[in-house]
Amino acid sequence: MKAGPLSGLKVVELAGLAPAPFACTILADLGAEVVRIDRATPGNDVIGFPNDPLARGRRSIGINTKTPEGVELVLKLADDADVLIEGFRPGVAERMGIGPAQVHARNPRLVYGRMTGYGQDGPLATVAGHDINYIGISGALEPIGHAGQRPVVPLNLVGDFGGGGLLLAMGVLAALYERTSSGKGQVVDASMVDGAALLTTSLHGMLDSGLWPGGRGENMLDGGAPFYDTYETADGKYVAIGAIEMRFWGDLVKVLGLDPEETPVHVDMNEWPKLRKIVAEAVAKHTRDELVAKAEGTDACLTAVLSPLEAPSHPHNVARGTFVDVGGMKQPAPAPRFDRTPAQTPEPPRPKGGDTADVLAELGVDADGIERLRAAGAIV
Numbered sequence: 450m451k452a453g454p455l456s457g458l459k460v461v462e463l464a465g466l467a468p469a470p471f472a473c474t475i476l477a478d479l480g481a482e483v484v485r486i487d488r489a490t491p492g493n494d495v496i497g498f499p500n501d502p503l504a505r506g507r508r509s510i511g512i513n514t515k516t517p518e519g520v521e522l523v524l525k526l527a528d529d530a531d532v533l534i535e536g537f538r539p540g541v542a543e544r545m546g547i548g549p550a551q552v553h554a555r556n557p558r559l560v561y562g563r564m565t566g567y568g569q570d571g572p573l574a575t576v577a578g579h580d581i582n583y584i585g586i587s588g589a590l591e592p593i594g595h596a597g598q599r600p601v602v603p604l605n606l607v608g609d610f611g612g613g614g615l616l617l618a619m620g621v622l623a624a625l626y627e628r629t630s631s632g633k634g635q636v637v638d639a640s641m642v643d644g645a646a647l648l649t650t651s652l653h654g655m656l657d658s659g660l661w662p663g664g665r666g667e668n669m670l671d672g673g674a675p676f677y678d679t680y681e682t683a684d685g686k687y688v689a690i691g692a693i694e695m696r697f698w699g700d701l702v703k704v705l706g707l708d709p710e711e712t713p714v715h716v717d718m719n720e721w722p723k724l725r726k727i728v729a730e731a732v733a734k735h736t737r738d739e740l741v742a743k744a745e746g747t748d749a750c751l752t753a754v755l756s757p758l759e760a761p762s763h764p765h766n767v768a769r770g771t772f773v774d775v776g777g778m779k780q781p782a783p784a785p786r787f788d789r790t791p792a793q794t795p796e797p798p799r800p801k802g803g804d805t806a807d808v809l810a811e812l813g814v815d816a817d818g819i820e821r822l823r824a825a826g827a828i829v
Contacts, residue, residue, distance in 0.1 A: 453480020469536030471614030478783030511802025511829025568640035612644025802829035
């Protein structure tokens with residue numbers, strides 16, 4: 450049995466892309482026993498690419514869900530599971546014969562997690578889309594970017610991962626907690642539009658109270674403030690500055706070698722254009738690492754902007770083990786941390802269908818039965 454706070458939890462994952470696998474990665478990282486159902490297509494590797502971090506820490510079984518035998522295998526796996534997660538468009542799982550009604554008829558305690566872009570209902574429920582579309586209509590994309598320029602795509606972190614997979618994992622855990630009192634499972638409808646909108650909760654408060662007076666790139670936390678932005682250094686790299694509070698700003702002024710008597714008041718929006726020029730010129734006199742060294746031991750709120758390849762080597766990340774080696778690849782470690790039931794380092798992704806025989810044997814299917822299923826095209 451795996452280590453971690455979710456040790457003993459059984460999860461069935463219907464393989465998909467990005468958000469649903471990320472939810473299962475979180476559950477697997479924290480100790481859940483996740484079996485990923487991959488398509489029974491011989492010769493293919495794990496989802497995405499070999500050694501995909503979103504496939505780490507679980508076993509894989511290859512099933513052809515277009516066959517009656519394959520559908521029955523999925524239902525048998527769900528019979529003994531706590532959670533099933535799928536990321537199909539609304540109605541697809543039902544047509545396959547593995548929707549919530551079919552699964553709950555056999556296992557009413559199961560938590561059925563559904564990951565979609567637009568949700569299970571509504572005018573756009575069955576329409577195709579991607580992260581950029583979901584965050585677009587949620588109100589999360591429009592505020593991101595520089596003043597006078599078009600919105601900037603924040604990778605696919607806001608929709609797929611923050612508002613998608615992470616939200617689904619939280620919803621599944623909430624449903625499991627509720628099950629301890631009701632004894633019943635339920636459907637978790639995780640929509641990336643809903644999740645991305647939820648991430649903007651604080652922004653709506655600032656808009657309502659007048660604390661977000663400007664347009665895109667003209668406010669305190671969107672790069673509009675010269676004390677909360679990134680700046681290019683002498684070596685073509687960047688530092689991030691977040692010196693909002695007065696005493697932090699005071700430390701930054703010292704680190705940058707500015708004269709506090711001649712430096713404009715940092716919270717005066719009328720002085721922001723002038724102040725930005727002053728800060729940019731001061732930063733540009735130093736390399737990134739020189740500035741970081743000058744800020745060390747202060748509360749200047751100045752840090753390096755590291756690339757994903759640089760981040761694992763940062764001393765703080767090294768000290769905390771923020772990144773781990775999985776199958777020869779440096780990647781983020783399980784999070785958050787637990788003092789009594791710490792998670793273990795994840796196992797590398799398994800080949801697609803690599804655990805089919807073992808998983809079926811645990812379901813009571815003997816060797817002859819496995820061969821019959823393989824001959825029928827139901828398994829890889």
